[in-house]
Amino acid sequence: MIGGIGADGASPLHRLPAGSKLAGLAVIATALFFVDVPAVLAIAAVIGGAAMLSTGRAPARLARDLALPGLAVVLVGLADVLLVDAATALVAVLRLAALLFFAQAVTLTTSTGELADTLERALVPFDRLGLLDAPRVALTLTLAIRFVPLIGAEIAAIREAQAVRGLAGHPVALAVPLIVRILVRAEEIADAIDARGFPPPRGPGILADRAAPSPAVPSEDLPHDHP
Amino acid sequence: MTTRDIGLVALFAAVIVALGAVPAFPLAVLPVPITLQSLGVMLAGLVLGPKRGAAAPLVVIALVAIGLPVLAGGRGGLVVFAGPTAGFLIGWVPAAFVAGLLAMRLDRDGTPALVRALSAVRLNALTRPLARGGTGTVSRLLGLIAAALIGGVVVDYAFGIVWLAFAAKIGLAKAFYGSLAFIPGDIVKAVIAALVTLKVGDAYRLDRR
Numbered sequence: 503m504i505g506g507i508g509a510d511g512a513s514p515l516h517r518l519p520a521g522s523k524l525a526g527l528a529v530i531a532t533a534l535f536f537v538d539v540p541a542v543l544a545i546a547a548v549i550g551g552a553a554m555l556s557t558g559r560a561p562a563r564l565a566r567d568l569a570l571p572g573l574a575v576v577l578v579g580l581a582d583v584l585l586v587d588a589a590t591a592l593v594a595v596l597r598l599a600a601l602l603f604f605a606q607a608v609t610l611t612t613s614t615g616e617l618a619d620t621l622e623r624a625l626v627p628f629d630r631l632g633l634l635d636a637p638r639v640a641l642t643l644t645l646a647i648r649f650v651p652l653i654g655a656e657i658a659a660i661r662e663a664q665a666v667r668g669l670a671g672h673p674v675a676l677a678v679p680l681i682v683r684i685l686v687r688a689e690e691i692a693d694a695i696d697a698r699g700f701p702p703p704r705g706p707g708i709l710a711d712r713a714a715p716s717p718a719v720p721s722e723d724l725p726h727d728h729p
Numbered sequence: 730m731t732t733r734d735i736g737l738v739a740l741f742a743a744v745i746v747a748l749g750a751v752p753a754f755p756l757a758v759l760p761v762p763i764t765l766q767s768l769g770v771m772l773a774g775l776v777l778g779p780k781r782g783a784a785a786p787l788v789v790i791a792l793v794a795i796g797l798p799v800l801a802g803g804r805g806g807l808v809v810f811a812g813p814t815a816g817f818l819i820g821w822v823p824a825a826f827v828a829g830l831l832a833m834r835l836d837r838d839g840t841p842a843l844v845r846a847l848s849a850v851r852l853n854a855l856t857r858p859l860a861r862g863g864t865g866t867v868s869r870l871l872g873l874i875a876a877a878l879i880g881g882v883v884v885d886y887a888f889g890i891v892w893l894a895f896a897a898k899i900g901l902a903k904a905f906y907g908s909l910a911f912i913p914g915d916i917v918k919a920v921i922a923a924l925v926t927l928k929v930g931d932a933y934r935l936d937r938r
Contacts, residue, residue: 527807531811567808568808570804571804571808571809571811571812574812574813574814575812575813578813578896578897578899581897581899581903581907582897582898582899585899585900585903586898586899586900590898593898594896594897594898598811598812598813598896598897601811602808602811602812604811605806605807605808605810605811606806606807606808608807609796609806609807609808612796613796614795614796614797617794617795617796618795621791621794621795635730638730638735641735642735642738642739642742642784642788643739643788643791643792643795645735645736645739645740646738646739646740646742646743646746646788646789646792647792647797648739649739649740649742649743650743650746650747650799652743653740653743653744653746653747654747654750657747673765673768673921673925674921674924674925674928677772677921677925678925678928678929678932680744681744681772681776681925681926681929682929682932682933684737684740684741684744685737685776685929685933686933687736687740688733688736688737688740689733689736691732691733691736691740692731692732692733692735692736695732695735695736696732700732
């Protein structure tokens with residue numbers, strides 16, 4: 503498994519529900535794109551920085567978190583100074599910095615589990631409309647996280663087998679067996695999931711349609727799955 | 730989506746994440762790190778087809794949004810979407826879709842129009858082996874390279890450049906020239922993706938959807 507960035511803590515931002523934080527972030531991000539006044543953007547950046555510091559993460563670690571995206575912002579500022587003018591550079595850098603700070607504040611105070619739950623809840627309206635299947639989406643995300651170390655192990659196994667036969671590492675020689683193994687493995691995984699009775703039968707309240715088909719009618723026969 | 734499709738999408742999303750752990754080769758001073766992750770996006774489109782191919786990078790983007798460090802260099806979290814280069818990330822979804830759609834149309838036997846046109850202008854020494862010797866393999870390879878290039882380079886760069894132009898306020902032309910430095914690397918990746926897909930197709934019947 504891979505660990506998330508979000509850390510434990512008891513700051514006011516930690517206690518705020520994940521949905522509110524994401525909605526707030528979306529509103530702030532949208533609003534900032536319509537503001538061109540450096541002073542307002544600077545105030546936003548200061549508030550964002552304060553929100554980030556209120557999470558209780560050590561400033562040294564914050565600096566490390568933001569080193570890579572911060573470098574991108576600095577380069578954008580340099581490009582603006584060289585290609586356009588200093589005023590544009592100031593606006594662009596302040597806006598991106600404010601966005602970075604607010605986004606980092608949300609990420610640091612929200613666990614991956616909370617965000618995944620929020621995501622699944624956000625998908626429920628689309629589920630009701632029949633556009634997608636929230637449990638399946640959630641399963642796909644969970645499986646993808648689980649499969650990252652699996653892919654790493656597959657790559658190591660293929661490399662070892664090729665090294666034993668005296669073959670050097672070549673991207674094509676590595677990727678071809680990897681993809682073929684993945685295609686074969688998807689069958690095994692599907693069998694394993696089906697054997698465990700996924701998707702679960704839908705209870706009343708999740709869907710308006712209480713007479714939803716039981717798993718005996720495989721949903722893969724739905725017409726939208728076929729071009 | 731069948732259960733098998735869920736497994737395939739999750740596995741290809743994991744491949745895209747895993748390719749981010751392969752050391753990136755720094756190319757220019759621009760803020761887009763050159764990584765193999767876009768190779769994974771092209772492969773998802775070429776191997777799985779448009780719908781499932783686009784779903785794989787979409788899963789990666791969802792994992793980024795929920796704060797997992799799944800991008801190259803351990804980047805993740807909502808910070809990524811605030812950055813000036815987020816368009817290249819968002820563009821992965823339409824890129825894989827277009828690559829998959831074109832792969833469905835172009836990965837087939839027969840002399841491609843390009844080779845036929847070249848033969849007509851008497852570039853025989855170059856095109857005769859292409860048109861004749863490959864018995865379909867060369868035309869399939871060219872089709873797959875075209876699919877990977879149009880999806881993985883043209884479509885992804887269109888999203889990335891427009892986003893960069895607006896987020897960094899540098900204008901479309903400057904964003905375009907600034908992004909040119911990364912195109913050679915992506916062309917190499919498109920050729921690798923096409924070669925891999927061709928060889929995988931020899932070993933396993935691909936059905937693109």
